[in-house]
Amino acid sequence: MYSSCVREKKTFLLLEVLMAFFLVCLCAIPLVTGPLKLYRQQTAHFIDMEKERLADWTFCEIKEMLFNQEIPWEKIPAKGESSLPFSLSPAILHVPNCQAKTISRAFVLTGRGxxxxxxxxxxxxxxxxxxxxxxxxxxxxxxxxxxxxxxxxI
Known part of the structure; x- marks a missing residue:
């Protein structure tokens, strides 16, 4: 009789421990998902900022090409026209805690005035x-x- 009573208490105790563990996990999930979501958003924001920096750098390269007359005047479009896409060498996007990514680069000129x-x-x-x-x-x-x-x- 004594052994069956202890066995029932152990089973009941195991059930209580499992329920407590389940409740702790249930309460911990919202605490963990918030920071993970924030981390993903920040990583996406860092990638966007790095792409903007890369676009500015590419614009400086284009200005240099125009200054050195690597793009002839005949290929510069007049008002209302646009050129065919000019391709540039691919660039590498570096973001901390992410893999380096190769990005294709090109540009189009349009005449505005x-x-x-x-x-x-x-x-x-x-x-x-x-x-x-x-x-x-x-x-x-x-x-x-x-x-x-x-x-x-003259």
Whole structure:
């Protein structure tokens, strides 16, 4: 009789322990999911910020290409026109605690305006360009004026 009473108490005690463990887990899940969700959101935000930094860097490369005349004036679109996409070498996206990711880069030039400045010595053609930097599927917009000095007046 004594052994059966102890056995019933052990079974009941095991059931109480399992219920207590279940309740602790049930209460702990919301405490764990909040920080995990916040971590994922911050990681996505860091990736977006890094892509914006990469887009700014790509825009500086495009400005340098235009300054060095690697893109000829004939390929710079007039007002209302747009160019075909120019491709650039892929870049690597580095974000802490994430794997490095290779991103394809390209850009498109669009003509937003054109003006001819005439002075006593020369004429200048100024074009307002819209530059769209394409990183993977996301598009970043920039503006840049470009000047071409034409013939000298006598």
């Amino acid at each position: 054109e003006k001819i400045n005439k002075t006593e010595k020369q004429e200048e053609i100024v074009r307002q360009l819209g530059i769209y930097v394409l990183l993977d599927s996301k598009r970043y917009a920039f503006r840049l004026p470009v000047t071409k000095k034409s013939r000298q007046k």
